[in-house]
Amino acid sequence: MEEFKYKEKKLESIKCNICDGVDFETIENKSVNNLDVQTVICKKCSLIFINPRMSAKDYDEYYMRFYRKDRSEIKQKIIEKNNLEKNFENARRFGKGIISYMGEFVKDGLTIDVGSSTGGILYGMRECRPNLKLLGIEPSTDESNYANKKGVETVRGLFEDVKLDLKEKATNILCVQSLNHLLDPKKFLLWAHDTLQDDGHVFLAVKNWRHQVRRAGSLHLGVQIDHVYMFTPETLKLLCEVAGFQVVYMDVDEGKNREDIKIQKNNGLNTHHVRIVAKRLNSSLKSDFKKSLYLKTRMELFPLFVKFVYIFKYSHRFAFLRKMLHI
Ligand SMILES: [Zn+2]
Structure with a gap:
């Protein structure tokens, strides 16, 4: 090839x-x-x-x-996306996990998943909430066909390009593990703002880059050209705010103990992520860009500091050291 x-x-x-x-x-x-x-x-x-x-x-x-x-x-392996059935079942569990953890924000009505793949997330959510009306938007032909066969109505294309003839405004819009692939993530949130009803919510699940590089021990191990943006919980929140949303729920896996991560995994949620629910406001929040956030983030990503956190928190090779020090 x-x-x-x-x-x-x-x-x-x-x-x-x-x-x-x-x-x-x-x-x-x-x-x-x-x-x-x-x-x-x-x-x-x-x-x-x-x-x-x-x-x-x-x-x-x-x-x-x-x-x-x-x-x-x-x-170093064939990605699971090639296995549509497996992809669907994993996503279905994730959809149920969204209801378990964020269900209080999921209201009956039109629920759109952008980058919906095989439709598993929407399918899993509807199993718990039968009154949800589902709509997926997915560029891959194989995956969108699979979703339609499973009864999850899915339009093939990118959210920027598809013409949706919506009879109603959406109550819930999801973007799960896709936001950092977008060339213009703010455009997605502005589109969601236009498409949602007044008190609608957007649900985001995105890899936390700080957590990712600390687990890997080096910054370059977290850089790949398809992850155009690399969010931290703080910048993801800022992005929501400048697009006219207020963050009402934030769950960050960084800092959780192994037991909690295990329970969460059993409930279908991924790890090393940030999950945010943000409520649509009629005007954007006044953005507050603090110099202190830049200095803090810069320090946290200083290569030696990343390596230090890796050794003392994540590395298998140094597990004995953590055991000795009871950390
Ligand atoms: Zn900036």
Whole structure:
């Protein structure tokens, strides 16, 4: 199979997706598969992202032709997305987990999942809440066909492109493990704001990059070109606020003990994530970009500090040390 020639792609510089700022600091120059990928942090709001990055056209090409191969090389296994049934069942458990943990915010009515894959999340949610009307939006033909066969109405395409003839406003909109792949995550939240009814909620589950790199022990191990944005709980909250949402629920896996993580996993939720429920407001909250957040995030991602946390908290090799010190 032909290689994806990242080095030959023309990269473009972008401004910050949260605050429109242009003052950044580079925190890493390599990706997990050793490409020259520059990761920056915004000095105003602390958003971390790849910059400069490939154009939308090159990302399209990457997803269409190379994405699965590249990811399977990283993971050293064939990704589970190839197994539609397994994907559906895992997502179904996740959907039930959303009701167990965030059910108080899920109101009857139109429930849209953006990047809905095989429709399992919506299916699992409706098993617990029969009055939910389901609609998936999914670019993959195989996955959207599978969802429709399972009785989860799914439109094929990207949320920006599909024409939805909605008879009503949505009560719930979900975006699970897709937000950091989007080239413009704020655009998604603004779209959700337009599509939701007044008191509707958006449900997000996103990888916490700080947690990810600490578990891995090095920043470059958390950089991959398909994760265009790398959120922390704080920046995810800021993104919601600038788009006109108020965060009413936030669950962060970082800092939880093994027992809690195990219970959560048994209930279908993933680990190393941030889960947020945010309520639609009629006006956006006044954004408060604190210099202290930037300094704190910068320090937490200082390579030596990341390594230190890795050794004392996550590394299997140093488990004996933790045992000795009772930590
Ligand atoms: Zn910013």
